[in-house]
Amino acid sequence: MQVLNALKSDKKDVIKFCKNTFSWGDYISEIWDYWYLEGNLFVVRENNSPVALSHASISKKDQQVWIEGIRVNPNFRRKGYASSLIQHSENQAIKNDCLSSFMLIETNNKNSLELSKKLGYVIKETWNFFSLLPEKSIASQIEFTKTNTKVFDLMRSLELFYVDSWRWYPLNDQQLSLLVENQQIIYYNDNDEYSVAVITSSKHFAKTMIVTLLFGNDLGIKKLLDYSKHLANLQNFKRIQVLTKLNKINDSQDIIKKLSFYLMWKKLE
Template structure:
């Protein structure tokens, strides 16, 4: 009933993933990429009626794109898919499973809780307009303490921020910070692997002044490098700015796999 997806499943899966949310869905944009990464799983009843993708990294699995065709919901199919992924993770001695759920998606939060996931953290998603702005005094460097900050966002996956990753991001000048006044603010800049010209920023916001400094730099960087979209993910609620739009709030759900 559960199997790996193949390319010819694309049409039937995308057919039931067209209108998942009020704004549509994004599965059509990531299907090819997820298929090439592997662990794109389907649940089928003569034909595919559900999907999810699992991304295995060092110490965790990331479960994304859980979709069940509407007339097949509440039959335990999403739960079966997730339990299947968890069993694959346990075979690899992986200890943690994560998924990201919109705080307004009550059915998905209920489902995650019914599978013993808990709300690990809550993250805000902002979009920022790029703008030439030379008024910033940021610095490059690794002031982040990865033992206190367990994750950064890469292509909408919250991945472990270990020493090796930190060093590699640092060498690419992808870690910036501002400590001009008050608590330090830091950000990690990454390119989306799925969407062209999309900058994804994980922001750890300290004082308002320092965060404003970082935002000025990012706006300028976005304008100079011709980014079409700048997406900021941060645990903090940010202040009002004309060029900053709060889009959604997400729960990062976690489960310890015994």
């Protein structure tokens, strides 16, 4: 069995077995073209037809690989295909001087969890996904983070990740400065108790705003989410996806908890 680069024409066959992967469906049909263009989209074939796939997003800057979209046709499972795809992605990453490999696994996806643990991954963090709709509301008084401020120093002192297009990246100094420059980090100061979020827009899904809610208290979180709803409405987004390590978000009736995920990590060597 060989792991090969996907062909553009594989899409048709892949989509056939990637329709009802999860209880909510699947997103491979929407994302295939983007991943194909990005490169590092891999498949395993049987009789010339793709029966398994995965995509590796290699960030040389962060020296990490993000492995996503692992799917195996149900008729071809437990043959080691997913393991080979992951190992192939890791090898590509090592060739590109990456030090870490990450993937995201829904907390109730026991098979994938087994798979990742068998390959040496450990749970780094648990994240929650909430959804929210844009709303015409009065913008709350949030502020944009600037460098050389208390909140900036606080963020630097914590080991944080933020989410860009459903990929988790470390909020290192370089990334922080870039997000500050683009006014993508918002905060609310409640008597020196800070609440902070990073706002991005999905590169793959139309009109989707992604808010990484980093930390905060009830009041601050409400202010940040109100602002996000306002901005999303203003900028014609259709949906807001909130990703956070916080388990519960109080004080907001219209936020819906969707799923929980483990951020899995492996040191590459």
